[in-house]
Amino acid sequence: MPSLPQGLAARAARVAGRLSQKLGRGGGTTLPGLLLNRLRPEATAEMARSVSGGVILVSGTNGKTTTARLVRAALDANGARVVANTAGSNLERGVATALLNADGAEVALFEVDEAALPGLMAKTRPRVVTLMNLFRDQLDRYGELEHLVECWRGAVAELDPAATVIYNADDPAVAEIGARHPNTVSYGIEDPRVGRDRLPHAADTTECRHCGASLHYEMVTIAHLGRWSCSQCGLARFQPDVQATRVELHGLDGQRLSIATPQGPIELSLRLPGMHNSYNALAAAATTVALNLAPEAIGPALAKREAAFGRAEHTQIGNVRVTTLLAKNPAGANENIRTMLLEDHPLHLLVLLNDRTADGQDVSWIWDVDYELLLDSDRLASLTVGGDRGYDMALRFRYAGFDPERLSVVPSVSAGLNTALGASETDGHLYVLPTYTALLEFQTVLADRGLVPAFWEDE
Amino acid sequence: MSTGNPSVKLCHLYPDHLNIYADRGNIAVLSRRLEWRGLSLEITEAGLGDPIAADCHFYYLGGGQDRDQMLVAEDLAQKADPLRHAADDGAVVLGVCGGYQLLGHGYTAADGRRMPGIGLLDLETTAGSSRLIGDVVLDVTLNGRSRTVVGYENHAGRTYLGGGCTPLGHLRRGHGNNGDDGCEGAVAGRRVGTYLHGPLLPKNPWLADTMLGWALEHAGCPADLEPLDDDLERSAHAVAATRAGRKR
Numbered sequence: 001m002p003s004l005p006q007g008l009a010a011r012a013a014r015v016a017g018r019l020s021q022k023l024g025r026g027g028g029t030t031l032p033g034l035l036l037n038r039l040r041p042e043a044t045a046e047m048a049r050s051v052s053g054g055v056i057l058v059s060g061t062n063g064k065t066t067t068a069r070l071v072r073a074a075l076d077a078n079g080a081r082v083v084a085n086t087a088g089s090n091l092e093r094g095v096a097t098a099l100l101n102a103d104g105a106e107v108a109l110f111e112v113d114e115a116a117l118p119g120l121m122a123k124t125r126p127r128v129v130t131l132m133n134l135f136r137d138q139l140d141r142y143g144e145l146e147h148l149v150e151c152w153r154g155a156v157a158e159l160d161p162a163a164t165v166i167y168n169a170d171d172p173a174v175a176e177i178g179a180r181h182p183n184t185v186s187y188g189i190e191d192p193r194v195g196r197d198r199l200p201h202a203a204d205t206t207e208c209r210h211c212g213a214s215l216h217y218e219m220v221t222i223a224h225l226g227r228w229s230c231s232q233c234g235l236a237r238f239q240p241d242v243q244a245t246r247v248e249l250h251g252l253d254g255q256r257l258s259i260a261t262p263q264g265p266i267e268l269s270l271r272l273p274g275m276h277n278s279y280n281a282l283a284a285a286a287t288t289v290a291l292n293l294a295p296e297a298i299g300p301a302l303a304k305r306e307a308a309f310g311r312a313e314h315t316q317i318g319n320v321r322v323t324t325l326l327a328k329n330p331a332g333a334n335e336n337i338r339t340m341l342l343e344d345h346p347l348h349l350l351v352l353l354n355d356r357t358a359d360g361q362d363v364s365w366i367w368d369v370d371y372e373l374l375l376d377s378d379r380l381a382s383l384t385v386g387g388d389r390g391y392d393m394a395l396r397f398r399y400a401g402f403d404p405e406r407l408s409v410v411p412s413v414s415a416g417l418n419t420a421l422g423a424s425e426t427d428g429h430l431y432v433l434p435t436y437t438a439l440l441e442f443q444t445v446l447a448d449r450g451l452v453p454a455f456w457e458d459e
Numbered sequence: 460m461s462t463g464n465p466s467v468k469l470c471h472l473y474p475d476h477l478n479i480y481a482d483r484g485n486i487a488v489l490s491r492r493l494e495w496r497g498l499s500l501e502i503t504e505a506g507l508g509d510p511i512a513a514d515c516h517f518y519y520l521g522g523g524q525d526r527d528q529m530l531v532a533e534d535l536a537q538k539a540d541p542l543r544h545a546a547d548d549g550a551v552v553l554g555v556c557g558g559y560q561l562l563g564h565g566y567t568a569a570d571g572r573r574m575p576g577i578g579l580l581d582l583e584t585t586a587g588s589s590r591l592i593g594d595v596v597l598d599v600t601l602n603g604r605s606r607t608v609v610g611y612e613n614h615a616g617r618t619y620l621g622g623g624c625t626p627l628g629h630l631r632r633g634h635g636n637n638g639d640d641g642c643e644g645a646v647a648g649r650r651v652g653t654y655l656h657g658p659l660l661p662k663n664p665w666l667a668d669t670m671l672g673w674a675l676e677h678a679g680c681p682a683d684l685e686p687l688d689d690d691l692e693r694s695a696h697a698v699a700a701t702r703a704g705r706k707r
Contacts, residue, residue: 368481391698
């Protein structure tokens, strides 16, 4: 099909989006962009170029949604007019849909799927790219992690030297890619008190990127992140530009962070729990520092941010406080487990495993999650598993040593919630660990019960 | 774990490098299914540069990313002789994904580079232009008994068997060894290779028990493994079988 003129293509796409919403076919956060890219393939690049203050892209396996929301908060507080894909798809179609509604925005801020990043970097020519982390995730969709590393490396090599690359110094693969760019801001965790001394089972990048020798870790934070060095060739993590010098985790309620930046210190009281969110806050702080926002304004702006959709969201159902913790890959699920274990009450769990395209069709990743930590803690008071592949999850726990007699398998999300609520009523705390599409289903179940707004009403 | 009861010695090869598709799930299944019957699994690990224990009854090789698999291939050549002796004596050898390819003669990458295997299974692998990905259902016959086996495959390699081994199973759904001949995996005596992960054994307890039976026999304590309550396994197996070949 020949390319339609920009104005016409954009009008058609907007009308399609409104129709979709009216017909109740969802939020219209992807369809207009999808249609627009069909009608005029160059539209994304053209619209991105028209944003005067430039484009910011945030990507990584874990934390990109939360980080983009934190950066958004800082930009909003600074009075910038921002266009973002906070409520929508993080593929090109979602970015295009957001840009369609950009009217007069000064800055564009997009969280981007890690496989879609190289393509979107080429099209949108970003002013800032934030590279967060690369973990095992959805192996069926991306092939292997190494392939993604190669794609990112290629994309950074093609980037305008004047653009700023923000990167996680604690991730050896990401740091190696980021450090090649001339204009960078790196970030990492320096507080030795939150370190672990051993790599977890789900560690991915444990060989030196230069010589292939095993990396030495002075401190491990999450998965393969930490203070790493190679004893053979001497390649080592740089002292990051933006560093968390103090990390104080307060269970599921949040944390306090002291962050040192070249522009001055940031004291941060965050409502987001766990060390994965420490990294998200650091990534956001480094990004906003690169955008020349004043450090003293960043802290208060980030502090206001509540959890992103399904990331440590709390919902009260009767006597039970239900906390939803999206768990879509081993690194994220392990952090959820560690965060739950910081709480001192009995733990009731509803684990929902789907295997649809957005979840990853290969469910073997659940065997890389350290659910054994829950069993070892002796705090797992009840366990309900469900979703399309609930029986796979049941086997995961059976072979971890959990008594199958104490386990309820309820494939339907709604019925599973009832079972789990029944089990947790006396203690008052239920944790829901869904994969991505299971989270969407779960939120629909809650919405049907009048408990939370549907997700496209967010923002 | 009881110490007086017969135990199977398992050598887990390269657990730090070959573990991409949740290989530890397979080890957990072997271990628990013995434990639940009053037996036990003694696990030793052999990584890069480590000597390999020659007296094990079961050797396991998992799957790795391309980079890791290259590192392992060089090292495995050093371990080939003791591994071959153990296999010739009757030990069980199971290779999954990358481990399966390494048990063959070798792997030829798209750029012509050759990664040597150890030739424990008579098969040859070359890189294909696309990855073969998805749920798989197989008909498998071992020890004269036939069952379906389910799993998930994700591999670029196209594997072709020589005359020295037979396919592990015939495909009902999925791509299998090469996407062409309707076969998946390879068997020669107690040497088994397959592309199926998911992991392989939790949803196929029959396969786990069959191989444990071989290992016990090799250990000199043949045992009729008493049946376990495998209701959850059966349900998970059934769900996986319905997922195969279906769009999501």
